[in-house]
Amino acid sequence: MVCACFGASSTKKEIRPSYISSEIDGYPLADVRPFSDKELRLATDNYHLSNKIGRGGFGTVYKGTLKDGRRVAVKTLSVGSKQGVREFLTEIKTLSTVKHPNLVKLIGFCIQAPNRALVYQYMENGSIYSALLGTKKTNIKLDWQKRSAICLDTAKGLAYLHEELVPHIVHRDIKASNVLLDRDFKPKIGDFGLAKLFPDDITHISTRIAGTSGYLAPEYALGGQLTKKADVFSFGVLILEIISGTSSARTNRTGSHKLFLEWAWELYEEGKLLELVDPDMKEYPEKEVTRYMKVALFCTQSAASRRPLMTQVVDMLSKEIQLNEKELTAPGFFMDAIQFSQKKSYPDSSISQIRDGHVSITMVNPR
Ligand SMILES: Nc1ncnc2c1ncn2[C@@H]1O[C@H](COP(=O)(O)OP(=O)(O)OP(=O)(O)O)[C@@H](O)[C@H]1O
Numbered sequence: 001m002v003c004a005c006f007g008a009s010s011t012k013k014e015i016r017p018s019y020i021s022s023e024i025d026g027y028p029l030a031d032v033r034p035f036s037d038k039e040l041r042l043a044t045d046n047y048h049l050s051n052k053i054g055r056g057g058f059g060t061v062y063k064g065t066l067k068d069g070r071r072v073a074v075k076t077l078s079v080g081s082k083q084g085v086r087e088f089l090t091e092i093k094t095l096s097t098v099k100h101p102n103l104v105k106l107i108g109f110c111i112q113a114p115n116r117a118l119v120y121q122y123m124e125n126g127s128i129y130s131a132l133l134g135t136k137k138t139n140i141k142l143d144w145q146k147r148s149a150i151c152l153d154t155a156k157g158l159a160y161l162h163e164e165l166v167p168h169i170v171h172r173d174i175k176a177s178n179v180l181l182d183r184d185f186k187p188k189i190g191d192f193g194l195a196k197l198f199p200d201d202i203t204h205i206s207t208r209i210a211g212t213s214g215y216l217a218p219e220y221a222l223g224g225q226l227t228k229k230a231d232v233f234s235f236g237v238l239i240l241e242i243i244s245g246t247s248s249a250r251t252n253r254t255g256s257h258k259l260f261l262e263w264a265w266e267l268y269e270e271g272k273l274l275e276l277v278d279p280d281m282k283e284y285p286e287k288e289v290t291r292y293m294k295v296a297l298f299c300t301q302s303a304a305s306r307r308p309l310m311t312q313v314v315d316m317l318s319k320e321i322q323l324n325e326k327e328l329t330a331p332g333f334f335m336d337a338i339q340f341s342q343k344k345s346y347p348d349s350s351i352s353q354i355r356d357g358h359v360s361i362t363m364v365n366p367r
């Protein structure tokens with residue numbers, strides 16, 4: 001029932017457009033329910049700064065506690081969207097049916113002014129980024145057993161979005177801060193389907209293209225093809241980050257100005273892939289870790305058509321399949337303006353670049 005959700009404790013009769021109740025009532029919303037602005041303010045102590053977890057492209061995330069004691073993450077959506085309530089609810093309905101052990105659960109939403117918000121299950125161990133890659137070194141030690149399980153389970157979540165769900169969802173934003181860790185360090189992918197809540201908003205994506213990401217497939221950075229294979233590329237970068245404990249956005253551990261994937265590919269060609277492994281990981285099975293890194297390189301190949309599907313990635317990670325390395329080709333990636341200017345002062349680079357406005361598309365030259 002909708003009535004319970006808008007100012008339930010208020011004696012004043014709320015005036016709300018009739019379509020909200022009829023639309024919501026018509027939906028089999030499963031466990032996803034509407035929240036009032038008041039309920040969310042109560043849960044987050046009026047969006048108190050001490051409850052702020054972080055800020056992303058769509059808005060700010062706060063931790064909160066619901067009346068029934070459940071911990072939640074409230075994502076306030078500050079990005080302007082011309083999308084109407086009806087369309088917003090249609091997307092929420094779609095998202096409410098998306099369920100998998102490796103996807104963050106959507107608990108509810110708020111459509112009251114001033115901001116729309118999404119309410120998710122709270123993930124106690126933050127994200128892969130905060131656990132492994134951030135500057136604030138946490139004392140979490142992730143051994144190979146945990147890291148490999150994180151890679152494999154994340155692959156399963158993505159395979160579900162790509163290949164089981166009808167219609168399928170291309171995530172568009174696979175990266176370390178969007179893979180969250182529960183109290184047992186089981187990974188769950190967050191922010192899937194978000195793009196569809198902002199059909200008229202390109203700021204989020206265009207900011208990333210102009211700016212920062214080491215996760216963007218070259219064909220996506222060019223502004224064109226957004227397919228499952230762009231997610232596969234990002235997932236490959238993520239595996240390498242998890243194994244190396246290094247963010248793709250930062251200079252690699254050797255202090256050189258090589259781009260992350262360039263560094264990884266060079267080590268592969270020299271037969272020294274294990275040099276990429278996080279020094280914090282003291283013991284690990286070399287053969288298996290090497291296989292994971294090679295799978296990552298299959299995912300980041302320059303040509304989208306050469307990258308595997310996510311179900312194939314799950315197989316490649318979980319079974320001791322002999323990888324056909326003769327088929328493996330060099331990665332492709334793009335540099336942002338800062339990386340590009342740093343690169344220019346390092347003429348020893350084995351990279352050739354095509355400048356296209358603000359975006360530099362880069363291919364590693366095969367030797
Ligand atoms: N359900 C959740 N539980 C715990 N932390 C979360 C949850 N959802 C998001 N976070 C964390 O909150 C912070 C902000 O998330 P947000 O999604 O807004 O930004 P982002 O992931 O950095 O970028 P993007 O907008 O591209 O997704 C991130 O550190 C993210 O890991």
Ligand SMILES: [Mg+2]
Pocket residue numbers: 056177178190191
């Ligand atoms: Mg996010």
